Amino acid sequence: AQSVTQLGSHVSVSEGALVLLRCNYSSSVPPYLFWYVQYPNQGLQLLLKYTSAATLVKGINGFEAEFKKSETSFHLTKPSAHMSDAAEYFCAVSDRGKIIFGSGTRLSIRP
Amino acid sequence: GAGVSQSPSNKVTEKGKDVELRCDPISGHTALYWYRQSLGQGLEFLIYFQGNSAPDKSGLPSDRFSAERTGGSVSTLTIQRTQQEDSAVYLCASSLRGAGAMRDVLTFGAGSRLTVL
Numbered sequence: 399a400q401s402v403t404q405l406g407s408h409v410s411v412s413e414g415a416l417v418l419l420r421c422n423y424s425s426s427v428p429p430y431l432f433w434y435v436q437y438p439n440q441g442l443q444l445l446l447k448y449t450s451a452a453t454l455v456k457g458i459n460g461f462e463a464e465f466k467k468s469e470t471s472f473h474l475t476k477p478s479a480h481m482s483d484a485a486e487y488f489c490a491v492s493d494r495g496k497i498i499f500g501s502g503t504r505l506s507i508r509p
Numbered sequence: 510g511a512g513v514s515q516s517p518s519n520k521v522t523e524k525g526k527d528v529e530l531r532c533d534p535i536s537g538h539t540a541l542y543w544y545r546q547s548l549g550q551g552l553e554f555l556i557y558f559q560g561n562s563a564p565d566k567s568g569l570p571s572d573r574f575s576a577e578r579t580g581g582s583v584s585t586l587t588i589q590r591t592q593q594e595d596s597a598v599y600l601c602a603s604s605l606r607g608a609g610a611m612r613d614v615l616t617f618g619a620g621s622r623l624t625v626l
Contacts, residue, residue: 430612430613432613432614432615434615441617441618441619441620442552442600442602442615442617443617444614444615447613447614449612488551488552492613495540495557495559495606495613496542496554496557496565497542497554497557497602497604497613498554499544499551499552499554500551501550502551502552
């Protein structure tokens with residue numbers, strides 16, 4: 399079965415600094431990979447999705463993720479953090495339509 | 510409907526009682542999912558329905574949990590003889606399968622918050 403592992407349950411960065419949230423997947427076949435975000439007191443929404451068309455995927459709010467098969471990684475980055483990026487971020491993988499989520503990473507932004 | 514609708518939004522019950530949580534997915538979405546979100550526990554997969562196929566129940570934590578989907582649309586998650594550890598937010602999501610950019614992209618409902626006293 400496919401799975402994803404998110405390293406770091408909590409990441410704190412300064413406003414304007416680089417954001418890096420880590421996700422590694424286990425899959426024997428090319429996966430569909432996703433990042434979702436949950437802002438405080440809001441529902442989950444899609445940030446971006448990898449479908450093998452391009453290894454660098456751009457999402458909403460300036461986030462992007464790079465698929466690296468050699469490292470089985472799909473890390474999420476943003477060059478410059480904004481206070482509004484404070485949220486919980488979830489990496490997910492599709493296993494023949496069944497979507498499995500990682501344990502989540504809470505991102506805090508320091509002024 | 511325009512979005513995924515869940516009811517009730519909040520449910521407080523006593524230990525040992527049964528509860529039913531309802532999910533109304535987006536019209537035309539063939540796949541429906543239930544997840545459980547507990548504090549600090551991430552999103553736990555419970556069950557997945559896809560069209561007329563047998564559901565994937567591999568995430569249900571015990572036989573007290575069951576779910577059905579009637580007519581390929583509305584789904585009900587039932588928890589029998591609730592326990593305090595069942596307290597969580599239960600999230601429903603739906604998606605399209607088949608080809609296209611929206612394949613497997615989940616649209617979530619607002620969730621049903623269950624508190625077992």
